[in-house]
Amino acid sequence: MDAFFPELSARFNALLPELLTRKLAVVGHARPDGDCIGSQIGLARVLAKAGADVVCVNADPVPRRLQFLTRSTRVLPAEEVLPVAKDYTALFVDCADGARCGHRLQGAFPRPMAMFDHHISNVGYAEHDFIDVRSAATAEILTGLFLDAGLEIDAEAAQGLYAGILTDTGQFRFHSTSRRSFMLAAELLARGARPAEAGFELYERESIGKLRLLEAFLQSLKLEAGGRVCIGILPKGVFASTGSDTEDTEGLVDYARSIDGVEIGVMIEERDNGAVKASLRAKDPVYRVDRIAAQFNGGGHACAAGLSLGQSLNEFYPALVAAIGAQLAAVQSEAS
Amino acid sequence: MDAFFPELSARFNALLPELLTRKLAVVGHARPDGDCIGSQIGLARVLAKAGADVVCVNADPVPRRLQFLTRSTRVLPAEEVLPVAKDYTALFVDCADGARCGHRLQGAFPRPMAMFDHHISNVGYAEHDFIDVRSAATAEILTGLFLDAGLEIDAEAAQGLYAGILTDTGQFRFHSTSRRSFMLAAELLARGARPAEAGFELYERESIGKLRLLEAFLQSLKLEAGGRVCIGILPKGVFASTGSDTEDTEGLVDYARSIDGVEIGVMIEERDNGAVKASLRAKDPVYRVDRIAAQFNGGGHACAAGLSLGQSLNEFYPALVAAIGAQLAAVQSEAS
Numbered sequence: 220m221d222a223f224f225p226e227l228s229a230r231f232n233a234l235l236p237e238l239l240t241r242k243l244a245v246v247g248h249a250r251p252d253g254d255c256i257g258s259q260i261g262l263a264r265v266l267a268k269a270g271a272d273v274v275c276v277n278a279d280p281v282p283r284r285l286q287f288l289t290r291s292t293r294v295l296p297a298e299e300v301l302p303v304a305k306d307y308t309a310l311f312v313d314c315a316d317g318a319r320c321g322h323r324l325q326g327a328f329p330r331p332m333a334m335f336d337h338h339i340s341n342v343g344y345a346e347h348d349f350i351d352v353r354s355a356a357t358a359e360i361l362t363g364l365f366l367d368a369g370l371e372i373d374a375e376a377a378q379g380l381y382a383g384i385l386t387d388t389g390q391f392r393f394h395s396t397s398r399r400s401f402m403l404a405a406e407l408l409a410r411g412a413r414p415a416e417a418g419f420e421l422y423e424r425e426s427i428g429k430l431r432l433l434e435a436f437l438q439s440l441k442l443e444a445g446g447r448v449c450i451g452i453l454p455k456g457v458f459a460s461t462g463s464d465t466e467d468t469e470g471l472v473d474y475a476r477s478i479d480g481v482e483i484g485v486m487i488e489e490r491d492n493g494a495v496k497a498s499l500r501a502k503d504p505v506y507r508v509d510r511i512a513a514q515f516n517g518g519g520h521a522c523a524a525g526l527s528l529g530q531s532l533n534e535f536y537p538a539l540v541a542a543i544g545a546q547l548a549a550v551q552s553e554a555s
Numbered sequence: 556m557d558a559f560f561p562e563l564s565a566r567f568n569a570l571l572p573e574l575l576t577r578k579l580a581v582v583g584h585a586r587p588d589g590d591c592i593g594s595q596i597g598l599a600r601v602l603a604k605a606g607a608d609v610v611c612v613n614a615d616p617v618p619r620r621l622q623f624l625t626r627s628t629r630v631l632p633a634e635e636v637l638p639v640a641k642d643y644t645a646l647f648v649d650c651a652d653g654a655r656c657g658h659r660l661q662g663a664f665p666r667p668m669a670m671f672d673h674h675i676s677n678v679g680y681a682e683h684d685f686i687d688v689r690s691a692a693t694a695e696i697l698t699g700l701f702l703d704a705g706l707e708i709d710a711e712a713a714q715g716l717y718a719g720i721l722t723d724t725g726q727f728r729f730h731s732t733s734r735r736s737f738m739l740a741a742e743l744l745a746r747g748a749r750p751a752e753a754g755f756e757l758y759e760r761e762s763i764g765k766l767r768l769l770e771a772f773l774q775s776l777k778l779e780a781g782g783r784v785c786i787g788i789l790p791k792g793v794f795a796s797t798g799s800d801t802e803d804t805e806g807l808v809d810y811a812r813s814i815d816g817v818e819i820g821v822m823i824e825e826r827d828n829g830a831v832k833a834s835l836r837a838k839d840p841v842y843r844v845d846r847i848a849a850q851f852n853g854g855g856h857a858c859a860a861g862l863s864l865g866q867s868l869n870e871f872y873p874a875l876v877a878a879i880g881a882q883l884a885a886v887q888s889e890a891s
Contacts, residue, residue: 385727389754390726390727390728390754391721391726391727391740391750391754392726392750392751392753392754392755392758393751393754394751396750396751397744398741398744398745399741401737401738401740401741401744402737402738402741404727404737405734405735405737405738405741408733408734408737409734414727414728414732415728415729415730415732417728418725418726418727418728418729419728419838422728422813423728423812423813423815423838424813424815425813425814425815426814426815427776427778427814430773430776430810430813430814431773433773434770434773434774437766437767437769437770437773438770440763440766442763474761474766476759477758477759477760477761477766478761478762478763478766479760479761479762502755502759
């Protein structure tokens with residue numbers, strides 16, 4: 220079989236013997252997502268199986284819905300590793316830059332020995348950079364490297380890597396989803412990945428409170444800008460009244476975006492301190508919602524951005540609608 | 556490469572020359588879903604490419620969100636084919652029994668020449684039955700047969716077959732999702748299937764009415780059987796009051812099932828004629844919801860079943876709760 224990553228694998232295979240002699244810390248980014256935790260677990264277990272001494276470490280706790288990935292391999296809190304950081308050689312995964320792992324871990328590991336990532340903004344910061352921006356997930360790169368190297372991937376590593384591909388392709392729906400994503404997923408299933416368990420843990424363990432919150436959000440949806448924008452609001456006190464918490468807001472904005480004809484979906488959260496928080500999602504990167512967010516001291520990606528502002532909802536709402544309207548008009552005039 | 560379906564493919568390859576001499580009608584089931592339409596389009600286009608004279612026919616119109624699959628190949632209404640049915644040799648797809656295509660088409664084609672299906676309840680009804688109950692989708696069987704036979708799959712056929720696998724695996728989340736599902740998806744992408752388009756058309760073109768219907772459904776959710784069952788109800792008149800239609804009920808039952816602790820999710824639809832329709836979804840095939848549905852003249856799969864009954868909601872609801880409770884108890888006593 221042809222190699223999945225000919226160039227990266229040549230370099231990875233050359234580095235591997237050296238890696239296996241070190242005491243390794245696999246570091247992921249703060250506020251970890253499925254690709255981060257899955258890649259950390261996958262890399263750590265595969266290297267451990269190959270004989271290395273490895274730990275995983277993260278500045279933030281593993282979110283509830285990702286804890287099924289860390290049953291057999293712990294992700295240590297930064298406090299446990301920082302005092303003995305000098306004993307470890309660091310490998311970074313899914314971090315577009317060194318700061319993404321949090322300032323304390325970055326301070327301890329200013330120049331990792333290797334880094335594996337797929338973010339387009341990554342310009343490299345390790346001794347050995349393994350970047351492939353056409354991969355849908357960091358877990359996709361790692362899986363390909365492991366298979367190319369003939370390394371053993373056990374069932375728990377396979378499940379972590381599978382979860383990374385699943386989440387970072389948006390369940391195989393994003394534009395980044397490629398033939399290779401599916402080929403690698405098939406190989407992971409052959410090694411013990413369990414798609415039904417991953418789907419269940421990631422998407423079928425909602426609280427009834429989360430569904431009540433969704434209900435409240437749907438009820439608030441309003442079309443703006445002639446139906447091209449849809450905005451939903453989570454008013455003050457909604458978490459208490461629905462029995463949900465802030466973690467449950469994940470994915471709500473996608474409902475606002477999912478409506479036919481809507482180009483930009485927005486979720487506005489009214490904070491108890493009177494401030495507002497907003498998430499913006501575009502169907503097409505041409506809308507550059509990061510630029511809209513930037514006008515309110517926020518930022519992000521072309522299709523997904525956010526902001527936090529010390530403003531009342533009554534002040535903020537019309538200002539946001541005006542800013543989005545201006546951006547839609549600007550894009551339209553550029554296109555014509 | 557090994558064959559995907561050694562036994563089925565041997566029989567399919569033997570039948571193929573005969574098929575290509577006939578005037579063929581590819582028939583799917585009434586109220587068609589993604590696997591039905593995707594399989595119809597896939598089979599029709601691949602056989603047409605191989606030289607056959609083929610049409611697709613269905614008793615019901617292609618749902619709006621599946622119309623991206625029928626841009627290049629029409630699915631004819633039954634009325635267009637029935638008057639000349641005797642000219643056609645029928646191939647059935649995704650129909651667990653001959654009646655699933657509707658009584659008029661069944662009357663016209665009482666014994667199809669071939670049938671392709673993955674439903675567990677299918678006992679065969681064609682001259683040549685191609686059944687594989689371990690396949691997640693009929694489109695999975697067809698894709699494997701086409702690849703095994705070395706038949707050309709063009710981009711539109713690939714997209715149809717991909718959509719069939721995507722929808723019938725619940726976006727690669729159901730227990731039926733296998734290594735083979737992913738291998739076949741990879742092969743379809745290599746032939747032009749477009750996962751981002753499929754994801755967008757299937758899941759990001761909701762009407763605002765659909766979201767209002769979801770809101771009403773969420774509001775109706777009730778836990779039963781100590782939290783192991785969640786039931787939502789769509790009362791008479793809800794489509795008019797929310798601006799939705801029956802097509803928009805797709806996927807609602809998954810919300811009932813998605814709650815942590817819930818084993819079986821149910822959606823009950825109260826029909827204008829006083830009858831009820833119910834969809835049952837289990838998290839684990841051990842619950843055999845097809846057996847529960849069978850007690851009400853319904854049927855389906857171990858994890859996904861449905862029924863239609865001339866009963867009032869007030870009669871049906873307690874009977875269903877009792878039947879589900881008995882099934883949960885039976886499974887529990889078997890396990891202990």
